[in-house]
């Protein structure tokens with residue numbers, strides 16, 4: 059499930075909560091889930107029991123296409139351990155096709171070539187303990 063070009067980005071600690079455990083279980087299987095409010099039809103992320111828009115609890119999990127575009131991005135060139143070996147790396151907001159924006163990494167060998175609006179697709183990078191996977195994105 060990991061992908062060439064994953065860079066040396068260390069995996070962040072994953073600590074699922076009751077509101078996020080389905081998200082992390084799906085990611086470990088290579089599927090990206092977002093939540094949808096059945097009352098106002100809004101897709102949202104990160105997962106939470108109540109719709110952030112209308113506060114309805116009538117929400118459901120939906121599998122996202124994994125396609126999106128770069129909404130904003132930043133290249134990190136200097137960072138302390140354990141991220142120093144991964145520099146330069148890209149932190150970005152990716153706007154998913156379904157609408158929600160995710161704070162994530164864009165994995166690329168050429169960070170300078172990225173641009174706002176560029177199409178990206180999800181990739182899953184297994185965590186160091188092999189228990190979870192981190193959704194990141196790469197240029198299409």
Ligand SMILES: [Zn+2]
Nearest residue numbers: 095098109112
């Ligand atoms: Zn709603």
